[in-house]
Each structure stands twice: as structure tokens, then as C-alpha cells.
Amino acid sequence: MDYKNVRTTCIYCGCGCTLNVQVADGEVVGILPCPEHPISRGSLCIKGWNAAEFATHPDRLRVPLIRREGGFEEASWEEALALVAERLGAIRDDSGPDSIGFFTSAKCTNEENYLLQKLARAVIKTNNVDHCARL
Amino acid sequence: MIEAIRARVAEKLKELDGVIGLRRSPEGVAPYLFHTEEELAELVLEPRYPMSSVVRLLQKRHPAARFGVVARGCDVRALVEMAKRNQVDPERLYIIGFTCTAEEAEACHCADPAPNVTGWPQAEVIGTPVAAGSPNPMVAEYAQMPRAERWAFWQQQFKKCIKCYGCRNICPVCFCESCALEDPLWVEPGVMAPPFPMYHMIKAMHMSNRCVACRQCELTCPAHIPLTVLYDLIRQDVENLMGYVPGADLEALPPVPLTLADAPIDLDVE
Incomplete structure (x- = not known):
């Protein structure tokens, strides 16, 4: 019989509102806004208010999917990452680094976005980096 | 304390x-x-x-x-x-x-x-009870307005609504399993701002005999709509016309029927 709120950042856009995720007995049961947070100041938009829904949604992806002839198939992270590395490497070698673009997301943290541009610039060697929050 | x-x-x-x-x-x-x-x-x-x-x-x-x-x-x-x-x-x-x-x-x-x-x-x-806070000056200010001005005031305020449903979500006495504000009949999905005055009137009517003036709706409103002005006035009307103060007395029954069994209509019609 436990109830607590786990404080986290809304992943829907770049504003970065703080969410209190209500957790009862290990289960996500709702969202409360956070009056202490200097950005959101106790307010949320409709997406933040409903952010608990996808956490337990049956359609949520929990494993990587690889598109094969018969459609999407579940795969391990090792297999999925190996495939991505192999294909990106092959495209870069065949068509040059600037044939690849990297799109990052407001749904990631700053640090994750940093890592993706690092991969683009330092590994693939392209400056083709953009972000959904700039649209 | x-x-x-x-x-x-x-x-x-x-x-x-x-x-x-x-x-x-x-x-x-x-x-x-x-x-x-x-x-x-x-x-x-x-x-x-x-x-x-x-x-x-x-x-x-x-x-x-x-x-x-x-x-x-x-x-x-x-x-x-x-x-x-x-x-x-x-x-x-x-x-x-x-x-x-x-x-x-x-x-x-x-x-x-x-x-x-x-x-x-x-x-x-x-703790020791303190004196009541002073009444919200916006309520008195609003009460001075002629009818047309009041309409324009709310039109202006509710135009700011971003339809986050926060006022409903945070409201402690708003708990219906199915909500009229999610019914496309009353509130067309994907349209901003929500229909004036229907959206806010539905909420206000549902709140009429249960709003306890906790102010949570106003505090969470990202558009800073002065919702307590509306609910203060509704509370005043419910008190003056029906003698009911929500939250004041556990035994007092609200003026609006709580179940269909209490409803003053004949439910046995064919």
C-alpha cells in the first residue's frame, strides 16, 4: 500500500514542464502539475496532463522492431543497433556522409540530443543535424 | 504548528x-x-x-x-x-x-x-483559526459591469483557454467517469478555443452546487483565467437562492438531486 509522486520532465515538447507522476503500488495512476517548478508553475497543457496514459498503453513499443519482408518483427537491441550501424556505415561509404541527416527530438533530454549530434559530427562526419523543436 | x-x-x-x-x-x-x-x-x-x-x-x-x-x-x-x-x-x-x-x-x-x-x-x-481573507476585488469590480460588458469580459477571458482540461482535472469535486466536456456533441475535438460560452457553462453548471472555493482551478490555469470570479458568483447565487453552501455541512443535502431516485420526474414512463 504505497503512494508517492515521482518528479520528472514532460517529454512532449521543448518547454520542459515538470510533472508529478502519481505512483500507487508501483503502478502509474496519474499526473499532477508542479507548483514549485519555475517554468510550468503548477500548470500543464493537455498533453502533460495525460502523460501517464502512454506509460502503460498496450501500443507502447517496448522492444525494437525491424522491418522485414513480412512486416515489423521484434528484435533484440544488439541486433537492431548492429543493423543500424551496418546500414548507416554502408550508406556513408557509398554516398558520402552528407547523404545522411540526423533529426533529434524535444522528447529527449539535452544530453541525449548532444549525443546524437556528436554521433553525426564525430562518427558519420556530417553537419546535417536538425531538431523537431525548430520546426 | x-x-x-x-x-x-x-x-x-x-x-x-x-x-x-x-x-x-x-x-x-x-x-x-x-x-x-x-x-x-x-x-x-x-x-x-x-x-x-x-x-x-x-x-x-x-x-x-x-x-x-x-x-x-x-x-x-x-x-x-x-x-x-x-x-x-x-x-x-x-x-x-x-x-x-x-x-x-x-x-x-x-x-x-x-x-x-x-x-x-x-x-x-x-491551530488557531484566522480571520477570513478580504473578498476578491475582481468579484466586486465585475458585479459593477453592465450585462454587455460582462459578456465581453468572459468572451475575452475564455478566448485565452488552451483547452488543457486542467481546471477539470485538478478539481477535487469533478470526478464523473464520463465527462460532457469530452463529448463531441458539446465540445468539438481539435478546435481551439473551446466553444464559448458552452464549454465553460457546462463546467460552471456542474460545479454550481459543489464548488468549495479551493481555487485549484485558477491556480493551475495556464491562461490565467480568473475562474474564481465566476465560481464565487455562482456560489453566492446558490447560497442566496437555495440556502446551500458547498462543503459547509456534511449532513446538508445539495439542492440538485444526487441520484435519479431523488429526481422530481416520473422514471416509470414506458
């Missing part, structure tokens, strides 16, 4: 399945279900959260559990209206009420800054 509250919560923890209160963790302050005396060093009273809604959530999850709650006056008023509508069970709830400070009462323009636990089977109040 906080030490007195912590001491009482520690005492009640011995017999209850947990006490709902605000906890200051390294992450910040949020509602929490306290189990042990050691945790109570982290029990705090601010900022405001809808504590009564947490009571409802936990009582529904644990139909046999007996909880306590550390509650302000407005939390208790909300619990009163929820109890009348079978949303909380007073027999399974121990209320540790505490009085708001004069500054808090003034900031909320609160008419009733001390918990009224009359009629609750198990409850106590800690």
Missing part, C-alpha cells in the same frame, strides 16, 4: 494504514502516503495540492484501508462534497485538519480558512 501536526500524525500512524500528506523529498514537495514516524521529518504543509483527490484515489484502490489525511479548510470542504456523492468514505478517513495562516487566507481571498470537521466521525483541527 508543523511539529504539533507531525506529533499527531505519528500518533495516528499507529492505528491507521497510512496518512496522506505533503512530503518534501530531494525532488521537491508532492503528496505522499506516510507509513512510518521516521518519514515525518519530511512532512510539510505547502505548496497547495488537491489532497482530497488523493484520498479518493487511495480509498478506491484500497476499499478496506483506513487512511488519515493532513488537510486544509478547502481540502475538508472538498471531502464533504465528495462524501455526499460516495467518492470518499468518512468512516475510513481520519482528518488532521490545520488552519491556514492569515497571509494564505488573504492570498486566496478565503472566506473560511479553518477546517470545519463538524459531523466527521473522526477528525481534529490543529
